Amino acid sequence: MRTTKIEWTERTWNPVTGCTKQSAGCMHCYAEVMARRLRAMGNPKYINGFQPTIHPKDIYTPFQWQKGSTVFVCSMSDLFHPNVPFEFIDQIMETITATPQHRYQLLTKRAERMADYFAYRPVPLNAWLGVTVEGISTKPRIEALRAIHCQSVKFLSCEPLLEDLGKLNLTGIDWLIVGGESGHLARPMKPEWVRNIYQQAQEQKTAFFFKQWGTWGPDGIKRNKHANGKELDGQIIQQMPD
Numbered sequence: 001m002r003t004t005k006i007e008w009t010e011r012t013w014n015p016v017t018g019c020t021k022q023s024a025g026c027m028h029c030y031a032e033v034m035a036r037r038l039r040a041m042g043n044p045k046y047i048n049g050f051q052p053t054i055h056p057k058d059i060y061t062p063f064q065w066q067k068g069s070t071v072f073v074c075s076m077s078d079l080f081h082p083n084v085p086f087e088f089i090d091q092i093m094e095t096i097t098a099t100p101q102h103r104y105q106l107l108t109k110r111a112e113r114m115a116d117y118f119a120y121r122p123v124p125l126n127a128w129l130g131v132t133v134e135g136i137s138t139k140p141r142i143e144a145l146r147a148i149h150c151q152s153v154k155f156l157s158c159e160p161l162l163e164d165l166g167k168l169n170l171t172g173i174d175w176l177i178v179g180g181e182s183g184h185l186a187r188p189m190k191p192e193w194v195r196n197i198y199q200q201a202q203e204q205k206t207a208f209f210f211k212q213w214g215t216w217g218p219d220g221i222k223r224n225k226h227a228n229g230k231e232l233d234g235q236i237i238q239q240m241p242d
Helices: 030-040 086-098 111-118 140-146 191-203
Strands: 011-013 070-073 103-108 127-132 154-158 175-179 207-212
Touching (some): 103 154, 111 127, 111 140, 127 140, 127 175, 175 191, 191 207
Parallel strands (some): 011 070, 070 103, 175 207
C-alpha cells in the first residue's frame, strides 16, 4: 500500500529526523520546511524542529507492516549524518535484515560516511544504497558508492538536478532517478541535462526514472509542478531496477 506521494517508493520510515545542509541541492530542502510545519502543529516527533534527532521507538515500526513494501529510509533526514551514531544505524540494519519482505532505500548525501559504515559491515540483501548527485561537484559520491560491496541495488538520485552532469560512469549503478526542483524559489532544470543522463542510462543499461519537471517546465516557463508534469519528450519514463 502506497502511503507517500514520492513516486519511486511506497512507504517512508523515519527513525531519524532533521539534518544540516551538505551541498547545493539542500538549499531549498522540502524536509526542513515540513519539519518546521509539523513542529508548529505540535507534532511531538518534531519538537526539535529540523535538528538531527534519533527516535529509538521508531526502530521497530517496519515489523508492523505485513505486506512487502518499498521503503524510503529517513525521508526527513540523512541516515549517515555525522550526528547519527553507528551504533544506532546498527539497530536500523538489524530491523532491515529481520524484515526481508521489504526493500529499503537508503539515500544519502554523505557517501563517504556510508562507505565508512559498510567497510566492516555487510549490506543487508534487501537494502538499496543510493547517493544524491545534483551537480558536478557531487559526482565523487558515485565513486564512494561504487566502492561499497553490495549484492542489491545501487542508485543515484539526481534531484534536484541543477546542471549538466557531463559524462557519467554508471558501472555498477542499477538505477537513476532524475527530477527538477519544486517550490517558489525553485531553480530551473534544462531538458538537455535530462536527455544527457537518459541517453547514458540507455547506453549503459541503467534503469531510468524521470520523476518530474518541478516548478519550471521544459519550455522554461514557471508554473505549478503538476501542470509541468513528468513527460520527457512526450513520454513518461519511470523504469525500476530488476
